[in-house]
Amino acid sequence: MNQVNSFEVDNLVIDFALDNAIFNRKYMRAVNGVSFHIKAGEALAIVGESGSGKSTCARAMARMYEPNAGAICLDKKDINDKHEHLSQEELAKQVQMIFQDPFGALNPVHTIRHHLYRPISIHMPHLKGEAIEDYMLEVLERVGLSPAQQTASKYPHELSGGQRQRVAIARAVSTGAKFILADEPISMLDVSIRLGILNLMTDMKSDGIGFLYITHDIATARYFAERTGVMYVGHLVEWGDSDSVTQHPQHPYTQLLISAVPEVGRKRSAEPRDYSKNQIPLWTPDSKGCPFALRCPKVEAKCHSEMPGISQISDDHFVRCFAYKSE
Amino acid sequence: MNQPLLSITNLCVDYVTDTGNARAVNDVSLDIYPGETVGLSGESGCGKSTLAFAIANLHSAPALITSGNINFEGQDVLSFSKEQLRQFRWSKASMVFQSAMNALNPVITIGEQLIDVVLAHESCSLKQAIKRGEENLQLVGIHASRMQSYPHQLSGGMRQRVVIAIALILRPKLIIMDEPTTALDVVVERDIMDQLYHLKKEFGFAILFISHDLALMGEITDRVGIMYAGKIVELGQTDKVMTSPQHPYTKGLLRSFPTIFGPKKRLEGISGHPLNLLEVPQGCYFQARCDLCETICKNTMPQLRTLSADNHRFVACHKVEGE
Numbered sequence: 001m002n003q004v005n006s007f008e009v010d011n012l013v014i015d016f017a018l019d020n021a022i023f024n025r026k027y028m029r030a031v032n033g034v035s036f037h038i039k040a041g042e043a044l045a046i047v048g049e050s051g052s053g054k055s056t057c058a059r060a061m062a063r064m065y066e067p068n069a070g071a072i073c074l075d076k077k078d079i080n081d082k083h084e085h086l087s088q089e090e091l092a093k094q095v096q097m098i099f100q101d102p103f104g105a106l107n108p109v110h111t112i113r114h115h116l117y118r119p120i121s122i123h124m125p126h127l128k129g130e131a132i133e134d135y136m137l138e139v140l141e142r143v144g145l146s147p148a149q150q151t152a153s154k155y156p157h158e159l160s161g162g163q164r165q166r167v168a169i170a171r172a173v174s175t176g177a178k179f180i181l182a183d184e185p186i187s188m189l190d191v192s193i194r195l196g197i198l199n200l201m202t203d204m205k206s207d208g209i210g211f212l213y214i215t216h217d218i219a220t221a222r223y224f225a226e227r228t229g230v231m232y233v234g235h236l237v238e239w240g241d242s243d244s245v246t247q248h249p250q251h252p253y254t255q256l257l258i259s260a261v262p263e264v265g266r267k268r269s270a271e272p273r274d275y276s277k278n279q280i281p282l283w284t285p286d287s288k289g290c291p292f293a294l295r296c297p298k299v300e301a302k303c304h305s306e307m308p309g310i311s312q313i314s315d316d317h318f319v320r321c322f323a324y325k326s327e
Numbered sequence: 328m329n330q331p332l333l334s335i336t337n338l339c340v341d342y343v344t345d346t347g348n349a350r351a352v353n354d355v356s357l358d359i360y361p362g363e364t365v366g367l368s369g370e371s372g373c374g375k376s377t378l379a380f381a382i383a384n385l386h387s388a389p390a391l392i393t394s395g396n397i398n399f400e401g402q403d404v405l406s407f408s409k410e411q412l413r414q415f416r417w418s419k420a421s422m423v424f425q426s427a428m429n430a431l432n433p434v435i436t437i438g439e440q441l442i443d444v445v446l447a448h449e450s451c452s453l454k455q456a457i458k459r460g461e462e463n464l465q466l467v468g469i470h471a472s473r474m475q476s477y478p479h480q481l482s483g484g485m486r487q488r489v490v491i492a493i494a495l496i497l498r499p500k501l502i503i504m505d506e507p508t509t510a511l512d513v514v515v516e517r518d519i520m521d522q523l524y525h526l527k528k529e530f531g532f533a534i535l536f537i538s539h540d541l542a543l544m545g546e547i548t549d550r551v552g553i554m555y556a557g558k559i560v561e562l563g564q565t566d567k568v569m570t571s572p573q574h575p576y577t578k579g580l581l582r583s584f585p586t587i588f589g590p591k592k593r594l595e596g597i598s599g600h601p602l603n604l605l606e607v608p609q610g611c612y613f614q615a616r617c618d619l620c621e622t623i624c625k626n627t628m629p630q631l632r633t634l635s636a637d638n639h640r641f642v643a644c645h646k647v648e649g650e
Contacts, residue, residue, distance in 0.1 A: 195596030264545030
């Protein structure tokens, strides 16, 4: 399975235990019935507020969590299938993660060379000795860390935040991974550095790498990703082509998110909103209805009892909301 | 124009390290007028938070205020005695820090933390203090029954509102806000900013707003200063700075943010890395990252000059037409 082209998540459900009770253990449902797919050479952005389950999805895709229901398929093969038994090594060769904190992601007592040497020697067994070094320098050059020879001998504390995040990206691509799960890769970086990292990832897309880009910044989602999905309390509420989702949002939550993005010269609303309506529900396996019903301006009676089905708005734009009526 | 509320002149703050002094705030002058919202922006390490700390004279070693003056209503903040400082902090100028999560004491209730401020500064009964605490919580949209809650029982947005309530409770004339919404998501950020706007209209305090989010800055501030490597490189009315930036660094910063509505095109941002303050070059600090860099930029440090087209606009760049 060298040429993987799709990474699919189908009806993913993940529960977390809230206590350690032996009987009647209580659970929260962090991810509920989420489906999406990433294609090679394409980026999918998942946008949502803290606690909406976006990182949980990414971690499940890297097999850090086992799903309670649903399937995660690399080229139609379920990565959790007991019979197929995909080893961690095989999975890691295809799927790599980049984390938010470039300071915590690298081991401070090892050089950059050490960080890259290990994944390369494990995942590229045909490379030996000098060839590993050459390949490593090539990867470092590719992520813009030149002179590579010098960078390789440095320790993480000698690099800036942006350079460290580039090392993290170099480590992810050095295995030849086809899919990179990037969990808020730029939110801890300096503003002047962020764009460089986004542009680097954009260039990697043209090399055929697919990205899952997790963010709460909807403007960079539109900038970097071809497709965007919006999550709210474990549910994917709207997804599709990034331009379509951001320019013509249909779900009331997406509309709220976009109206909240600061913009130069925008005028304040006359009256502050009613903050008592800002309740975010704790979703449990027994919860019913649409999670946004408590805050939704267009709420109807049935919103509290059933989750809306999927409505297709255009070729690549879907929404789960009763308020959307197709003309 | 009337007298400035706060006037900072030629302030320098150094961090003393083993390998030399790093000048985090370098010859900064800034006036804040009553009721005005002034923004300070720039990337991490440009000295904006250091400047904010200096205003309340909060610096302790290894940070050292080496020169300059800070005047608050005509009084020199840097020459205050301990007792004068204690009275000045919070009743005249209060602060809202970046991480509300850490600004509140986790083992006492938020009610106690609100009352504590009142009792420390004013002579009033406990009953009155509690009443004022409750009123102020309601001002920021939190129910008075929450006085009994501990910080961990509140969401991030609510905690940040509590911190704002504590900052407001003595009705200071200036509130310094150091990245107040950075840790929050956009919807909560919007709510807090809306609320702040209404509180400001009601009480008329001035705000020094520190953030790296230029879009947010453009929305709420009257004037904005852009800092790079400890120096203010551009200062002016917010709408004008945003629509016609003059300094190459301001231009680069504004280019670094993808917009949500505008055309979608590849942005280039600013090349290179932030300056290491221990190895400052001769001449302009921005020279290594600047496209317009010439010989003069490498030799002489540009001074803040008034722009010929706009006398409220100051730019420190050799390549910009000044008076």
